[in-house]
Amino acid sequence: MRAFRNYISKHLVSSAVFLLALLFLNIIIFGLTFQRIVVNDYGDASPQAMLKTIASAATPEQLSDDAIQKLRQHNIWAIYLDLAGQCFWSVDLPDKVPESYTIQDVALFSKGYIQDYPIFVWNTDDGLLVLGYPKNSYTKLISNYYSISAIKRFPIFVAVILGVDILCLFLAYYFSKCKIIQNIEPIIAAVEALADGKPILLHVNGELSELANSINKASSILIRQNEARANWISGVSHDIRTPLSIIMGYADHIAKHEIVNDVVREQAEIMRRQSIKIKELVQDLNLVSQLAYEMQPLHKEMVRLSKLLRTYMADLLNMGISDHYTIEIAISPNAENVIFACDARLLSRAVNNLVQNSIRHNQQGCEIYLSLEIKENQLILAVVDNGTGISAKKLQELEEKPHYMDSTNECLGLRHGLGLLIVQQIAAAHDGIFTITNLHPNGCKASLSFPYCPK
Numbered sequence: 001m002r003a004f005r006n007y008i009s010k011h012l013v014s015s016a017v018f019l020l021a022l023l024f025l026n027i028i029i030f031g032l033t034f035q036r037i038v039v040n041d042y043g044d045a046s047p048q049a050m051l052k053t054i055a056s057a058a059t060p061e062q063l064s065d066d067a068i069q070k071l072r073q074h075n076i077w078a079i080y081l082d083l084a085g086q087c088f089w090s091v092d093l094p095d096k097v098p099e100s101y102t103i104q105d106v107a108l109f110s111k112g113y114i115q116d117y118p119i120f121v122w123n124t125d126d127g128l129l130v131l132g133y134p135k136n137s138y139t140k141l142i143s144n145y146y147s148i149s150a151i152k153r154f155p156i157f158v159a160v161i162l163g164v165d166i167l168c169l170f171l172a173y174y175f176s177k178c179k180i181i182q183n184i185e186p187i188i189a190a191v192e193a194l195a196d197g198k199p200i201l202l203h204v205n206g207e208l209s210e211l212a213n214s215i216n217k218a219s220s221i222l223i224r225q226n227e228a229r230a231n232w233i234s235g236v237s238h239d240i241r242t243p244l245s246i247i248m249g250y251a252d253h254i255a256k257h258e259i260v261n262d263v264v265r266e267q268a269e270i271m272r273r274q275s276i277k278i279k280e281l282v283q284d285l286n287l288v289s290q291l292a293y294e295m296q297p298l299h300k301e302m303v304r305l306s307k308l309l310r311t312y313m314a315d316l317l318n319m320g321i322s323d324h325y326t327i328e329i330a331i332s333p334n335a336e337n338v339i340f341a342c343d344a345r346l347l348s349r350a351v352n353n354l355v356q357n358s359i360r361h362n363q364q365g366c367e368i369y370l371s372l373e374i375k376e377n378q379l380i381l382a383v384v385d386n387g388t389g390i391s392a393k394k395l396q397e398l399e400e401k402p403h404y405m406d407s408t409n410e411c412l413g414l415r416h417g418l419g420l421l422i423v424q425q426i427a428a429a430h431d432g433i434f435t436i437t438n439l440h441p442n443g444c445k446a447s448l449s450f451p452y453c454p455k
Helices: 001-033 035-042 047-056 067-074 103-110 147-194 206-256 261-292 306-319 345-361 391-400 419-429
Strands: 078-084 089-090 118-122 129-132 138-139 144-149 301-304 326-329 339-342 366-375 378-385 433-438 444-451
Touching: 001 147, 047 067, 047 118, 047 129, 067 089, 067 144, 103 118, 118 138, 129 138, 138 147, 147 206, 206 261, 301 306, 301 345, 306 326, 306 345, 306 366, 306 378, 339 345, 345 366, 345 378, 345 419, 345 444, 419 433, 419 444
Parallel strands: 326 366
Antiparallel strands: 078 089, 078 129, 118 129, 138 144, 301 339, 366 378, 378 444, 433 444
């Protein structure tokens, strides 16, 4: 976790540095964009600076040539009025601008405009110096002035800068996200695989290498634990097999011996049947362990499923089945010739578990149907019965924990509940899904669905 926190902290610091750099860049761009306007408004060419310069070069008789040249350089006209409002001299005075003014006229234009020309005035000992700037060059509010070009350009500047900032932030977010995903995605995939019990080995460099090493270590520990558990189950299964065979042999011998009375014979038969159940339990435990830890190799081959189902049904009938049960098979025309890559032995085991499950839970008898069909690119193999179905509570238990241990009573009537788990694992080993549902008004349907694309 410390490595992960450091990784996140590093990206947060990088984001903060990027935002500060972007802010600093905005300030620089603002300065460069409005530098000329700021210089014109507040530098040597500003109205206040120009008034001082022209006033210092002006007399009632004339204006110096340098001052006139400077005025013309900036398209500024000028007029110098005496105390009575009469013109001493003027420079480039527009045609419609008068040369004499009353005190009232001066009061009006000194704060604003003459004929839409922005006016700036300077009071001297001899009179009033008036500078007229080009139309639409400045806007005057009370005693202040603002460059119209700056006012026009400022919204455009803000819009452009805002757009560029948003684009930069999006690009920073996008590339940062891509980099984070690129670094974290293998770790997330490894954790998901680890949660599914699959071994993983991560190769990650950089800040997350420590976290990757921890995950590799956890995977190694889980692998060793799974191997130990599987080996223990396999070893116990092997050790039980020999004495169990001896018990079954003696029990069978006692049950068939002529001098044994009926009570002993019945007890011996019970021992034999229960020994068979223990043997089946050991075999199921071993198979569940192998499937769970992927120690059961799949021997896949191209199998015609219709033939597999018919062969299974024939074997079941040949072994004998109670008259309380009937079994039929229904194969849709589009699935009759389906060839499916599977482990035929495991798939037959799954079908048998489902059939035996229907028989076990319907002791009063029922009809059992094996079906095979193709529907919406799914190959569906189902075992259906018209028995009592499954209670809502039991169905919930199957969905939440399909391998629950179930002992019916204290009379050795053991149902170990591994049959459906084995079916589920066999389906998963073939990339399929196992579902079990109640039918209306009665019965139960157990389905194995496999992805299938007809060629």
